[in-house]
Amino acid sequence: MFKFFSRLMRVRPAPGKPAAGLALLAFVGATLLASPTVAQSTEGEPIIWDARRLSTLERNVRRIERALFQRNSSGQPFIMEPDPEVVALQGQMGSVDTRLSDVERTLQRMNGDIERLTFALDETERENTQLRRQLTDAEARIAELESAARLEAELNAPIEPNSPSGTAGGDLRAADRLMAQDNRRGARAYEVLLVTWPDAPEARLAAVRLADLYLADDAAAAVPLYAQALSGWPTEPWAAKATVDLAQALVATDRNTQACAALTDFNRRYAETAPAALKTRATSVRTGAGCR
Structure with a gap:
């Protein structure tokens, strides 16, 4: 069957015939493959597409093509309706595209929020570092003041006899x-x-x-x-x-x-x-x- 479709892909429209014939040829070929005539082959036995068989198939396709063109010319056009499954798949793909767009917008919004949070976190870290530095300076200053206060208390206390060494x-x-x-x-x-x-x-x-x-x-x-x-x-x-x-x-x-x-x-x-x-x-x- 794959050899048949490869043969069909090589067919070119004859001069003066519309390119839609190729689509018709593919449709007819697929119909013939699924027809009882092909099914007459022994079940499980592969079909050998030799030159004679392909020539016969091509003549039949051309007869059907001429009949369809005659029908179109007489005002009764042949219309190929789309496959319902293809239509359903197209709808599903549209829904998937919409959802992907929603997800993409959500990700962009989340990235913006993350950037703002990162900036705020950096600012908070800088403020915390400055506050820690100020706190350290304040603690050092408090310790210095406490030491000065102890010294002043020591120096201003009443002088009384005291011998640290005993001599x-x-x-x-x-x-x-x-x-x-x-x-x-x-x-x-x-x-x-x-x-x-x-x-x-x-x-x-x-x-x-x-x-x-x-x-x-x-x-x-x-x-x-x-x-x-x-x-x-x-x-x-x-x-x-x-x-x-x-x-x-x-x-x-x-x-x-x-x-x-x-x-x-x-x-x-x-x-x-x-x-x-x-x-x-x-x-x-x-x-x-x-x-x-």
């Missing part, structure tokens, strides 16, 4: 280390040492170091500390410099007479063994105080 020498060394890290806490440690060990030699050193810290910015606070350290005119190496520093603090607080008296004690007690630079400085302070 005046240990407390002085601890205060020196603390001074190297934080001068406010170091000053506080010196003040605690002064009230804890008032009669110890380490108390004199603590007073001098505390006075040195105040000399530049608060000479009035430095004066009593130098006086406390120099009480009895000690002979330790630091005493000579402390005496000149005391005179400088007295000049800064407009007590020139007392400054001159301190410089007189310096010349009598410490000038002989004092370094040349310290003597020069003492002379400068004396000039500033107007000593005779």
Whole structure:
């Protein structure tokens, strides 16, 4: 049967005949294949389409074609109605096309929604990152403020006797280390040492170091500390410099007479063994105080 249809596909319309003859030829051929004449072959035995059989088939098709043309010419056209199954399939295909168009529009709408959601998510992530950064900064600032508040509470608390090490020498060394890290806490440690060990030699050193810290910015606070350290005119190496520093603090607080008296004690007690630079400085302070 396939050989027959391939033969039919090669047929060309004769000159002067419409191309619709080909469709007619195919229809007639299919009809003949399904006709009882073909069915007369032995069931299951294949049909051998030789030249004679094909020639006979072609003559029969041409006779039918001429009859149909004559019928059309006489006003009784032959109309081939479409196959109902084909019509049904065409309707189904139209429905499928409509549904595919609906699905395509839905997908486009979903893609747009996804793009908007992605943009919103990115914006939210950026805002969250900024908020986390601000929160971290705020937490750091709060911790800094809390630390400053604890320090202020510690520094402003009443000074009471307290010995972290149990000895005046240990407390002085601890205060020196603390001074190297934080001068406010170091000053506080010196003040605690002064009230804890008032009669110890380490108390004199603590007073001098505390006075040195105040000399530049608060000479009035430095004066009593130098006086406390120099009480009895000690002979330790630091005493000579402390005496000149005391005179400088007295000049800064407009007590020139007392400054001159301190410089007189310096010349009598410490000038002989004092370094040349310290003597020069003492002379400068004396000039500033107007000593005779």
